[in-house]
Amino acid sequence: MKKCWIVLTALVWLMCGLASAVGVQDGTYRTNNEDEAPADITDNVRIIPPPTGGDLRVRIRADHARYHVGDSIKINFGVNRDSNVFIFDTDASGLTHQIFPNYYDRSNFLRAGKTYYIPDRSYDLEISPPSGNNTLTIIAVARDYPFLGEWRQYTHQDPYPASREGAAALVRRIESFRHEPSAMSVQPLRPAPRENLWAEDTTTFYVMENYGEPDYRAPRWGMLDVDTYPNNARIYIDSDYYGRSPQVIERLQPGYRRIRLTKEGYQPYECNVYIRANQTKELDIFLEPTPTQQGYSRGNLPINGQGWGFFSPNQ
Numbered sequence: 001m002k003k004c005w006i007v008l009t010a011l012v013w014l015m016c017g018l019a020s021a022v023g024v025q026d027g028t029y030r031t032n033n034e035d036e037a038p039a040d041i042t043d044n045v046r047i048i049p050p051p052t053g054g055d056l057r058v059r060i061r062a063d064h065a066r067y068h069v070g071d072s073i074k075i076n077f078g079v080n081r082d083s084n085v086f087i088f089d090t091d092a093s094g095l096t097h098q099i100f101p102n103y104y105d106r107s108n109f110l111r112a113g114k115t116y117y118i119p120d121r122s123y124d125l126e127i128s129p130p131s132g133n134n135t136l137t138i139i140a141v142a143r144d145y146p147f148l149g150e151w152r153q154y155t156h157q158d159p160y161p162a163s164r165e166g167a168a169a170l171v172r173r174i175e176s177f178r179h180e181p182s183a184m185s186v187q188p189l190r191p192a193p194r195e196n197l198w199a200e201d202t203t204t205f206y207v208m209e210n211y212g213e214p215d216y217r218a219p220r221w222g223m224l225d226v227d228t229y230p231n232n233a234r235i236y237i238d239s240d241y242y243g244r245s246p247q248v249i250e251r252l253q254p255g256y257r258r259i260r261l262t263k264e265g266y267q268p269y270e271c272n273v274y275i276r277a278n279q280t281k282e283l284d285i286f287l288e289p290t291p292t293q294q295g296y297s298r299g300n301l302p303i304n305g306q307g308w309g310f311f312s313p314n315q
Contacts, residue, residue: 056081056199058140066206067127073205075100075125075136078115083140083199085110086151087118088166092132092207096166099125101152103159104256104272110140123256124274131209137167140199147173159256167200174198222275224249224257225282233263233287248280259283265290 060077067073079085085108087100101108104123110116119125141148151170154161163169174197226235228245235242235249238258242249245261254277261269266287273281 056083056140056142056196058083058085058138058199058201060087060136060138060201060203062136062203062205064205066208068208069127069129069131069210071127073125073127074117074119076115076117077110077138077201079110079112079140079199081112081140081142083110083142084108084144084148085116086139086141086167086170088137088139088163090135090137090166091128092130092134096163097160098151098154098163098166099160101154103154103156106152106154109144122272126274127207129207129209131207133204133206135202135204137200137202139167139170141170141174142197145174145177171198171200221251222254222277223280224252224259224273224275225280226259226261226285227283228261228263228269228285228287230263230266230287233261233266233285236260236262261285261287263287 057080058077059079060075063074063076064071075087077085077087085100086098088096089099090096100118105118105120150173178197224237225248226245231245233245235245235247236259237249237252239260252275254275257273257275259269259271259273267290269285269287271283273283275281
């Protein structure tokens with residue numbers, strides 16, 4: 001019995017010593033030999049929050065998987081974060097054209113969560129040879145770098161600039177602005193995620209030739225049906241006057257045409273339309289009234305009987 005009491009006492013003293021060593025009593029770390037406590041592990045860990053909205057993502061789709069030469073194409077796309085977008089088309093021969101932004105559609109800043117379409121009502125996109133697989137590549141850029149101006153060098157003569165390397169050249173230029181940590185800097189315990197500077201998506205479609213004997217007797221002209229509200233607006237096509245609306249204008253050469261509509265008391269309207277051979281392009285436009293200054297009519301005559309006119313507010 002005495003031996004059991006001795007063993008039990010020894011166990012109690014051993015447990016008390018361990019509790020004192022690990023600081024159970026007051027919540028602090030202590031050692032038997034008074035060594036310095038290790039540094040807090042959080043001093044060596046860097047917490048990097050993810051960017052707002054998550055990783056940058058972009059998508060692109062065409063309205064059909066196959067097209068004949070001469071068909072129209074409509075493309076829809078969107079991003080999950082506000083960004084600048086560039087779209088390239090690479091044909092079967094390997095030639096790449098930048099189709100967005102272009103001379104007719106220059107605003108390429110997209111808002112997150114919206115669906116965008118090209119072309120809009122001011123122009124058309126038409127399938128051209130050669131036949132074979134085409135690839136559409138979209139690049140979304142998280143920041144508006146100054147060098148992006150190099151990808152906005154379109155003109156009226158070259159609305160969709162050709163590019164030898166297309167999207168690959170743009171990606172390389174973006175990557176050249178990536179800031180990597182120095183080898184001499186203190187590194188975190190875990191690697192930090194790479195900054196999401198850009199995102200990419202692709203889709204493909206197939207271009208088919210139009211087979212059959214061409215009919216050379218068919219006239220290669222198009223027509224434009226212009227209707228405005230209100231009527232009697234002047235119609236200008238490529239700066240040439242064509243009369244007043246409503247009117248059907250015949251024998252227009254196929255291709256892009258600049259349209260301008262003017263009417264007294266209304267704001268001018270301008271747009272680009274694509275005239276197709278043997279087809280009639282309809283244009284229905286609602287003209288907006290010209291804003292007027294308070295107290296003045298469109299004829300620049302004061303109203304309310306103050307200063308001019310036949311009546312005076314005192315009568």
